[in-house]
Amino acid sequence: MNRHLLTNARIVTPTENFTGSVSIENGIITEIIKDRFYEEGVDLRGQWLTPGVIDIHTDYLERELNPRPGASFPLPFALHFLDARAAATGITTVFSALSFSDNQQKERSLNDALSIARQIDQQRDSLLVRHYLHARIDPNTDGILAHLHELLALESLHLLVYNENIPGQRQFTLDFSIERMAKSQGISGEAAREIILAKIEAAKKVNHRGILHETFKNKCVIASHDDTTVAHVEEGKAFGATLSEMPTTLEAARKARELGLWICMGAPNYYRGGSHCGNLSCVEALQEGLVDILCSDYHFPTLLASVVRMIEEGLDPSRAVNLVSLNPAKLLSFDKETGSIEAGKRADLVVFESRGGSAGSFASVSRVFVDGIDKLTCDYGKEATKPRENRSRVGTGETLTGVAAY
Secondary structure: OOEEEEEEEEEEOOOOEEEEEEEEEOOEEEEEEEOOOEOOOEEOOOOEEEEOEEEEEEOHHHHHHOOEOOEOOOHHHHHHHHHHHHHHOOEEEEEEEEEEOOOOOOOOOHHHHHHHHHHHHHHHHHOOOEEEEEEEEOOOOOHHHHHHHHHHOOOOEEEEEEOOOOOOOOOOOHHHHHHHHHHHHOOOHHHHHHHHHHHHHHHHOOOOHHHHHHHHOOOOEEEEEOOOOHHHHHHHHHOOOOEEEOOOOHHHHHHHHHOOOEEEEEHHHHHHOOOOOOOOOHHHHHHOOOOOEEEOEOOOOHHHHHHHHHHHOOOOHHHHHHOOOHHHHHHOOOOOOOOOOOOOOEOOEEEEEEEOHHHOOEEEEEEEEEOOEEOOOOEOOEOOOOOOOOOEEEOOEEEEOOEEEO
């Protein structure tokens, strides 16, 4: 029987933060004790102890597979280092975004994407943290229809996002799309405009959101990506979306809130003080109560770094931590098992201290537990007597059977 007693920690629960100890047995949190520290156990020296981060959208897989144009690496290699990076930054559950589209401008074919997805399925149980697939599916392409059965068979697929690729729509303007095509293909602006307008007309005639919703509604959480207008949010909602992922305007975010959708924004956006694409600022959206979840988007370390910064700027620690743990767990229906420090839940935990200060606050992670196992040290625990319900207290001291308080 594996038992851990984590002590002398600043613990963040869904509604409180306090110093104390957490008892873990066979990977499950068994007890949370306020204001008591024990000689026998792992002394966390006053560091923060929070639920492990649940990252519902990361593009890190692409960065590990293709760090430079023309430079690619095999999936087992890429996945190993993505996994290690996730653990080192306090992430215990990660959803890797993978695009499924027959758009010729995409990096890989549908068959290539499915091959990568199947390999993730095969390897996910041997990795440090929990891995899932975030499928970014282009609803304006016919090619995806022949592969729906293969996607349904993916054990790791739990989140499906309508990722529209019609040129000139959502966050990318028509002029931007024309300029990008002209530059990438070495053609004139007028020639690029003709091609882009033809693509727009063809794509608008295809919309498979209805088929995707019917196929995956009992398997996946469904989301809409880069909502820019009220119409975008309404369309996502009409086809089963419960999440608006990275809305690009306040107008869209407000509509998502009105319709009861969860709203996810990128942690890099918050940490940097704005969107690198010039879209809606996460800070502005948060001030208006329009952010439920933070994801890493393209940078793992900003998740806990944003939590640190929020706390330093006066946000309640529970509210800040819930943005990266309990809230995504609720969206995914994982919250009965993980996402918060509560008795009976899996011991998916992260230990960190705040560093950087005015030069740029960040979280320095020292331990990451998945099912009670410290994945950074491969410490499977030791036989430590856990606190019991019949413990006795006298004055300000406390004695537990086999555990001395100090």
